[in-house]
Amino acid sequence: MIFQLDENELVFPHPSLADEDGLLAVGGDLRTERLLLAYENAIFPWYSEDTPILWYAPHDRFVLYPQRLKISKSMQQVLRSRKFRVSCDTAFDRVIQYCASVSRKDQDGTxxxxxxxxxxxxxxxxxxxxxxxxxQGEELVGGLYGVQVGKVFCGESMFSLVSNASKVALIFLAQRFGLELIDCQIPSEHLERMGAETISQKEYLHILEQQENQPYAFQAAL
Incomplete structure (x- = not known):
């Protein structure tokens, strides 16, 4: 059963009630309070221009434990080369615009x-x-963005204009911010090679329940 959300009522059904594909609810809005409630309960919006707002709560979750991050020898060489400079929260709007516009293999639109x-x-x-x-120099060539719930970072999307740029962003995220978990949402081979794995929705919810959600100054621990 897919639940219809009321814009005037700030509530979600339990994520365990999602259908086989993870679709839980339709409708509602994207106000801050609703988005935060969604992420605190393992729910996220995913829809297109020609559909209403769709809310998903997958029964299995693809995640990366930062301490289990795998960095290949070739990526270690890339990191040592210092060909990239990495920053955080200096160009959020540009990152999300690139994530929306950069074409991806086997994906139409955004x-x-x-x-x-x-x-x-x-x-x-x-x-x-x-x-x-x-x-790379003064040019933005890669990045990622997401929502932070305590020590859980819910990754939304990433992009690369040059080879390895998004991987550098993910490694920086995993190593510098004291995170307990990075939620990757959707399985992918390259993330699996970097150590991402599948956990149950129940396990993911248990981790989220331990978090204190509040605004964070996103600063790397040097």
């Missing part, structure tokens, strides 16, 4: 529609959404 970009930019201004930027 789910990061204009309303999503505006909603997450507002989350960023309020201290809940953050970005990692990867630069």
């Amino acid at each position: 789910w990061i529609v204009d309303d999503m970009q505006q909603a997450y930019s507002k989350l960023h201004r309020e201290g809940f959404a953050h970005s990692i930027e990867v630069w």
Whole structure:
């Protein structure tokens, strides 16, 4: 059963009630309070221009424990080369725009529609959404963004304009911020090679229940 959300009522059904594909609810809005409630309960929006807002709560979750991060020898060489400079929260709007516009193999269009970009930019201004930027000289060539719930970073999307740039962003995120878990949402081979794995929704919810959600100044621990 897919639940219809009321814009005037700030509530979600339990994520365990999602259908086989993870679809839990439809409708509602993207105001800050609803988005934060969603992420605190392992729920996220994922839809396109021609659909209403769709809310997903997958029964299995693809995650990366930072301490289990695997860095290949070739990536270690890339990191040592210092060909990239990495920053955080200096170009959030540009990162989300690139994530929405950079074409990907086997993907038509984008789910990061204009309303999503505006909603997450507002989350960023309020201290809940953050970005990692990867630069080559003065050019932004890669990055990622997501929502932080305590020590859990819920990754939304990443992009690369040059080889390895998004991997550098992920490694920086995993190594520098004292995170307990990075939620990758959707399985991918390259993330699996970097150590990402699948856990149950129940296990993921248990981790989220231990978190204190508040605005964070997203600063790397040097």
